[in-house]
Amino acid sequence: MVADSPATTKNKKKNPLSDGxxxxxxxxxxxxxxxxxxxxxxxxxxxxxxxxxRKNEGVDPNTGMVAQGETFVxxxxxxxxxxxxxxxxxxxxxIDRLLNAFLNTTWFTVVCVVLETVLGVAMALIxxxxxxxxxxxxxxxxxxxxxxxxxxxxxxxxxxxxxxVMNKIIGQQILWLADGPQSQxxxxxxxxxxxxxxxxxxxxxxxxTIPAEVYEAAKVDGASAWQQFTRxxxxxxxxxxVVAVLFRTLDTMRMFDLPAGMxxxxxxxxxxxxTLAYVExxxxxxxxxxxxxxxxxxxxxxxxxLFVKLLGADVVGDEELKAIQAQRKRQKAAAKAAGSKPQxxxxxxTSGSAAS
Amino acid sequence: xxxxxxxxxxxxxxxAAGALLITAACSSGGTPAGSASxxxxxxxxxxxxxxxxxxxxxxxxxxxxxxxVDEWNKANPNEKVTFRELSDSADEQRAEFIKRGQSKSGEFxxxxxxxxxxxEFAANxxxxxxxxxxxxxxxxxxxxxxxxxYFNKLYAMPSTSDGALLYYRKDxxxxxxxxxxxxxxxxxxxxxxxxxxxxxxxxxxxxxxKYEGLTCNxxxxxNSAGGAVLGDDGKPTVNSAEAVAGLQWMVDGFKxxxxxxxxxxxxxxxxxxxFQSGKILFLRNWPYVWNLASAKDxxxxxxxxxxxxxxxxxxxxxxLGGHSYGISPFAKNKGTAMKWINWMLTEDNQKKWLQTASSxxxxxxxxxxxxxxxxxxxxxxxxxxxxxxxxxxxxxxYGDVTLAIQDAAYAALQGQSEPQAALDGLQTKLxxxxx
Numbered sequence: 044m045v046a047d048s049p050a051t052t053k054n055k056k057k058n059p060l061s062d063g064x065x066x067x068x069x070x071x072x073x074x075x076x077x078x079x080x081x082x083x084x085x086x087x088x089x090x091x092x093x094x095x096x097r098k099n100e101g102v103d104p105n106t107g108m109v110a111q112g113e114t115f116v117x118x119x120x121x122x123x124x125x126x127x128x129x130x131x132x133x134x135x136x137x138i139d140r141l142l143n144a145f146l147n148t149t150w151f152t153v154v155c156v157v158l159e160t161v162l163g164v165a166m167a168l169i170x171x172x173x174x175x176x177x178x179x180x181x182x183x184x185x186x187x188x189x190x191x192x193x194x195x196x197x198x199x200x201x202x203x204x205x206x207x208v209m210n211k212i213i214g215q216q217i218l219w220l221a222d223g224p225q226s227q228x229x230x231x232x233x234x235x236x237x238x239x240x241x242x243x244x245x246x247x248x249x250x251x252t253i254p255a256e257v258y259e260a261a262k263v264d265g266a267s268a269w270q271q272f273t274r275x276x277x278x279x280x281x282x283x284x285v286v287a288v289l290f291r292t293l294d295t296m297r298m299f300d301l302p303a304g305m306x307x308x309x310x311x312x313x314x315x316x317x318t319l320a321y322v323e324x325x326x327x328x329x330x331x332x333x334x335x336x337x338x339x340x341x342x343x344x345x346x347x348x349l350f351v352k353l354l355g356a357d358v359v360g361d362e363e364l365k366a367i368q369a370q371r372k373r374q375k376a377a378a379k380a381a382g383s384k385p386q387x388x389x390x391x392x393t394s395g396s397a398a399s
Numbered sequence: 400x401x402x403x404x405x406x407x408x409x410x411x412x413x414x415a416a417g418a419l420l421i422t423a424a425c426s427s428g429g430t431p432a433g434s435a436s437x438x439x440x441x442x443x444x445x446x447x448x449x450x451x452x453x454x455x456x457x458x459x460x461x462x463x464x465x466x467x468v469d470e471w472n473k474a475n476p477n478e479k480v481t482f483r484e485l486s487d488s489a490d491e492q493r494a495e496f497i498k499r500g501q502s503k504s505g506e507f508x509x510x511x512x513x514x515x516x517x518x519e520f521a522a523n524x525x526x527x528x529x530x531x532x533x534x535x536x537x538x539x540x541x542x543x544x545x546x547x548x549y550f551n552k553l554y555a556m557p558s559t560s561d562g563a564l565l566y567y568r569k570d571x572x573x574x575x576x577x578x579x580x581x582x583x584x585x586x587x588x589x590x591x592x593x594x595x596x597x598x599x600x601x602x603x604x605x606x607x608x609k610y611e612g613l614t615c616n617x618x619x620x621x622n623s624a625g626g627a628v629l630g631d632d633g634k635p636t637v638n639s640a641e642a643v644a645g646l647q648w649m650v651d652g653f654k655x656x657x658x659x660x661x662x663x664x665x666x667x668x669x670x671x672x673x674f675q676s677g678k679i680l681f682l683r684n685w686p687y688v689w690n691l692a693s694a695k696d697x698x699x700x701x702x703x704x705x706x707x708x709x710x711x712x713x714x715x716x717x718x719l720g721g722h723s724y725g726i727s728p729f730a731k732n733k734g735t736a737m738k739w740i741n742w743m744l745t746e747d748n749q750k751k752w753l754q755t756a757s758s759x760x761x762x763x764x765x766x767x768x769x770x771x772x773x774x775x776x777x778x779x780x781x782x783x784x785x786x787x788x789x790x791x792x793x794x795x796x797y798g799d800v801t802l803a804i805q806d807a808a809y810a811a812l813q814g815q816s817e818p819q820a821a822l823d824g825l826q827t828k829l830x831x832x833x834x
Contacts (some may be wrong), residue, residue, distance in 0.1 A: 102522060107550035109522040109795055132810065160556055169417055204669070205661030220807065222663040309802050325490065326798040327497070365603055 075299050094120055094333035113330070120334035124178055133311035141335060143311055144319040151230065151315065158235045160288055163242025166274075170243065171250040181247075188240040196304030199233040199319040203230070203305070222310040230313055238294070242287045248284025250276070289350045296343050316342075420594045435534065436556040444527055450732040451479045455495070456511030456722070457694040458487035471742065488610075496521055500525030505730030509740060512555050512725040514546040515801075518793040520725065521549040523757075527726040529553045532811060533737055543761045546790040547723040553669065554725060556740050562784035562800040563619060563708050564680040564777060566674060566692065570702040571597065579586060579706035581683075582636030583623075583648055586709050587657060596733030597680070598688030601659040604670045607810045612666055614791060614801045615718040617808040620645035622718075622789050628804070628829075635829035638822040639777065644711060648819040650811050663812060675699050681706055685720065686759060689777050705777040707784050721759070721790040794833050803828045 095117055099110040117169035119126075133144045170181050186193065203206045203219035210216060212355050220228040253276065261271050279285075299317040306313045316339040324332035413821045433767050459465070459482075468482045496510055500523060510518060520526045534556050536544045543557035567579055574592050580586035585730065590602035618628055623748040626642030629635055636762070652658035659678065662670065663787030667684060693700050708715035724740045726733055742748065749760040753771060759781055765771060766782025775781075794800040807825035808818045816824075 100796075107522050107795075108524060109526075114730060117700075131806070132815065205664050206672075216661065218661055218664050220608070221813070223813070307608070310609060323800075325494070326796065 044289045089338060090333045094337050095330070097330040098327060099384050107282045113393075123178050123331070123340070126173070131313070134227065139315070140314070141319065141338075144314045144335075145317045145338075146300070146316045147227075148296055148317075148324075148342075149311065150227070151234070151298055152292055154231050155234045155238075155295050156288060156291050158231070159239045159242050160284070162235060162239040163287070164246055164280075166243030167246035167250055167280075170247050179386055184240050184243060187237045187238075188244070189349055190237070193304045194299035195207070195233060195237050196301050199229065199236075199301075200305045203229045220306060222306070222312050224312060226306050226310065226313050228284065229305065230382065233305065234295065234298070235306060238291060238332070242284075242291060243286035245290075246280055246284050249280040252283075253279045289347065289354075292350070293343055293347060297339060297348065421780065424802075431657045444728075444733055446530075446731050446737055448733050449478050449734040449738075452508035452730070452735045453481045453483055453506060453730050454509045454511075454739065455483040455485055455507040457485050457489065457492045459484055460487070461758070463755040464751075467743070467748075467752075471739065475735075475738075478732070478738065480735075480739055483507065491512060494521065496525065498726065499729075502827070503729045505727050507727055508730040508736045509730060510725045511558065511722045513820060514543075514719060514721050514723065515575065515791050515797050517547055517555055517723065517725075518549050518735065519795050519797055521552075521554040522795040524555040524728065525725075527733065528729045538762050538763055539761050540785055542697055542719045542788045542790060543721060543723075545723070546719055546793075549793065552561050555723030556725075557721065558740075558744065558746065559758040559761055560761050560785050561685055561723045562781055562788045563615070563683055563715075563717040564686060564688075564705045564780060564784060565708045565715075566684060566688060566703055568680055568699065568702055568707055569704040571680060576717050579704070581707075581714055582707045582709050583711055586681060590657065593680060597677075599676060602657040603681045603683070604658060604665060604679040606670055606672055607649075607658070607662050607812060608664050608666050608667055608669075609805050610666060611697055612751065613808055614804045615648065615720070617649070617684070618718045618789070618791055619708065619715060619805055620649050623708065623715035624648065625711065625804055627789075627831065632832065633793070635826050635833060636825040637829060638819070644733060646808065646811055646822060648711070649808070650814075650818055654689075654814075663809075685756070686777060686781055689775070690757060705780045705781055707787075717784045717788040719785065719790045721761070755771070781812050792829075792833065796832050799832050803832065 050169060056238075095115060095121065096113040097116045099114055101110040101114050102108070103110070117362055123129075124139050124141045128142075130137050131140045131143055134145040135143055135149070138146075159240075164265070166184050170177070170184060190198075200220065205216070205218055205220070207219075209219065219225050257275055259272060261275055266274065273288075297317050298315050302313040302315055302318050303321070304312070308314075312324075316335055320332045320335040320339070323329075323335065454468070456464075456516070464482060470478050473745060478741075485495050492511075493513070493516055495506070496512070496516070499506055500520065512526070517526070518645050531553065535552065536553070536557070539557055543560045544690075546555070547555040547557050555818065565579065571593050572589065573581065574765075575589070576642055577592065578590050580589055594600055594602060605616045607616060621628060621637070621642045624641045624645035625641050626645055628637050628642070649658070653660065653663070659673070665673065665805065667688075669681055670679075671691065673679050673687050674684075674688075675692055686719060689705070691697065692703055708717055710716060723745070726736045726740075730736070732806075744761070744827060746762055746765070749762050750765060750768070750771065752758060753760050753765065754774065757775070763782070764784070766778055766785075768778075772778045791797075791801050803825055807816075807821040807828075811818050811821040
């Protein structure tokens, strides 16, 4: 059902999904786009503008008044990490404060996400089994995730107190809340406790889509439990798991509440890029604060991109679009073989669910 | 399959939005403040304009401020005061005030300003200069007035004060037949006498976690040893021999076990809990501890007393805390603001305020009031503490100054650097921060 052939060059470039209803679609989504422009687009542009300015700081020696206004400083807020570093002591030696925060962020992300993934998958496997009290176990595992982070930060702060439960249990006097390597582990433990259930939940959803017949067939073929896990469960749950891990990664990279609520600001062992940006903002240095936020933003975008490219994270999950792309590929190949211009695939539907 | 896909889309959108919000969050409040604050200078201020005003302060923990406001409003129906209660977090209060200052908003007529914010707010033109003929500070604690003064001009009216006290276990000191210590050496010898019979008890505790409390404790040690963070001319003198001796005392305290190891994680409440559970003999803390430690459920109720904090060769020098009333230069009805502030600070009202909210008054004479001393047994000691107290460094970039101090002190307390080296580093940093 090709509606408007022969296609002109202009039409060919059109979105194959639109079917000539582009203007109506544009009209319908325009209120949403305007809202997004105001709440997302403009603030981002203002942040970018802010990041190339710096507040004037000089104090008049006679009146004590601070110079007003801002100065354009170009990329200086970004390049100060090389040219004018603020050296702080942290887990990574005497290095620039931003670099230290950046390394902390990365370290927290890697360690937390690895631990959370292992624990989360284990939780999902337990939750997926049918047994008595299954509902209770599922609910219990999800409790940590339901608690607001700032509340769990304060709660773990009490647990990690010098006289707290943790030291009583392990029978040692570890000063978790002092600024040191141990405070990093306090953060990691609290974060894993809180968000492993999130990975568990999404993995559970993936597990439940695996048909029981596959396992029955594997049993008939004599596969061991480990073989079933590595050859059936993991590959089939991978799409869901990769998305869960991606979300956790992006979320951990902007970690703020736990270090801020549990350990405090200005503690270089647990300072993340988010808390550093907050501190700079609090000290009225909006330029550097905006610059650090943009660095974090780009870092997060970069990691998300890597996930999609390397692990094939299917975030959008639009099967229709994929089907069309595959179809186009086939048509192009066929057309090449035939030596003529391809007639590109077009959909006949406007709702998103027909392709499945 | 529609369900999970939709969910994934929603989650994807949520993550994307979250990432964007980080960047968006920091863009607010960055508008340039424009030309110098002409309206902030005292001469241009219209003190005759009256009408409704707004008073903003942090959470009213006493719960009595509303009654006070009602009392005023009943007597002055044409000059009504509206109370705007802010967060109990000092950082958030400061952020609220700065937001209004930068947008030149007169929404808050009168603000309750922490003593350490005065310099920053005044230098940015967010406080109105208060002329001495309208605001009389005679009889006020000199340290409190000094903390509200910037470049020899009064920018806020001291409203409450705060000073450090040395809490001690009177029962144990009486048993040993000793008087409370005046010097660090005396305190050590008292501990040597008492502690062998008290298992699990350490000598002294304060606030040594890395936060504002460490700045207070460090400044006290330095001042009590005869040093100063900033000299009289406002130039840093923090690596003088006296200042190093002050920090050395704290460092040695941790090394010798006079201060328990876990005190490096203590803030006010942790140190109070330790004192109340019998873990330390002496506690440096603020006046609020008295009521809590004397309450019925406290294990040390009736066994404690207070003394001025000790120093190196004599009585120690406390760090000054407290709040002041500042007037926004952008607000209307400054005449009413002036009347309201002066009414809140009458001797009678300060007395009532002490009795109902137990916050320290700024009028020096009240500290020797016999009736009040019966109700607050620590009052005379507190008055002595505040009379000798020194404000923290008056710096426009106070946030950076206090962090630099904490960096240096904390590293020394943790044994990562020697006191002399730490303070040499701090001196260099302060020189670039305080100009």
